[in-house]
């Protein structure tokens with residue numbers, strides 16, 4: 623038989639079921655939980671595609687807890703995810719970028735996980751049709767459905783699943799359950815299924831691209847400046863060529879490219895934003911987990927991102943993520959530019 627029409631495809635559901643089979647102790651709850659995530663992603667994908675046609679672009683008229691204007695699609699995407707995840711019966715708590723407080727699931731629908739998510743990340747790009755995405759992280763609650771909210775603010779290293787879905791020229795869902803494996807799936811719109819297209823994504827140890835909002839460089843500390851100077855104006859001894867710049871301003875798209883092509887993505891702290899911009903629970907933790915599982919590293923400059931413990935659900939942190947050699951250079955820049963602390967405190 624020819625391979626023109628593949629008949630034995632690895633769908634996301636089949637992949638998750640196979641993972642369940644490999645782990646005989648698995649109860650199947652995570653498979654059902656992931657089904658809720660898939661439904662949310664497919665629903666948002668269809669709305670992003672038709673946003674311009676059915677007047678879903680523009681502002682909703684509200685501001686979220688972080689003082690950002692909510693777009694119509696932000697609000698809608700959040701509702702889609704909350705409903706799909708709640709219906710799965712596998713989550714007790716949800717933390718969403720779009721909701722000020724923890725979403726506590728009604729008792730009859732509670733399960734043993736907590737999920738944190740940004741339903742539509744990069745939404746300032748929506749009206750221009752630029753890539754946006756959903757980011758999510760899943761945690762097991764030690765006390766299961768009886769858990770209390772204090773079980774949410776734990777170190778990032780306790781995350782058990784992380785992923786993102788990118789709504790771009792195609793719809794890509796990238797997922798890890800740990801075990802040093804990151805898998806990429808592409809939505810086949812005709813089938814309505816995510817198909818495994820990027821098995822075992824590995825981030826190259828050294829890349830040639832840097833991705834950062836250079837418009838903030840006036841406010842950067844000495845370590846951040848020194849690092850970016852070192853890859854833009856490399857010393858002859860380093861043997862490096864100047865890196866290329868690529869910045870979409872949509873974390874999902876910038877991280878996706880960094881995973882596939884290598885390099886470094888950063889949102890550092892600066893004198894305007896002392897903790898950077900990206901939120902720990904639903905942006906930095908899942909992306910740091912994915913990067914590490916793909917063989918890379920994620921740091922704040924001085925600390926592994928997954929070692930952080932947030933104090934509040936919407937806390938932020940600086941982040942540099944990428945290949946091991948690239949991030950080693952970032953860590954070196956921070957170790958040898960110790961004035962960074964004074965500078966960001968000015």
Ligand code: FDP
Pocket residue numbers: 742743744745746747835871872873874876899900901905
């Ligand atoms: P957005 O504000 O458009 O939602 O955290 C949100 C985020 O986008 C990230 O997706 C993106 O990486 C970053 O902010 C872009 O921020 P700047 O506009 O400050 O560069």
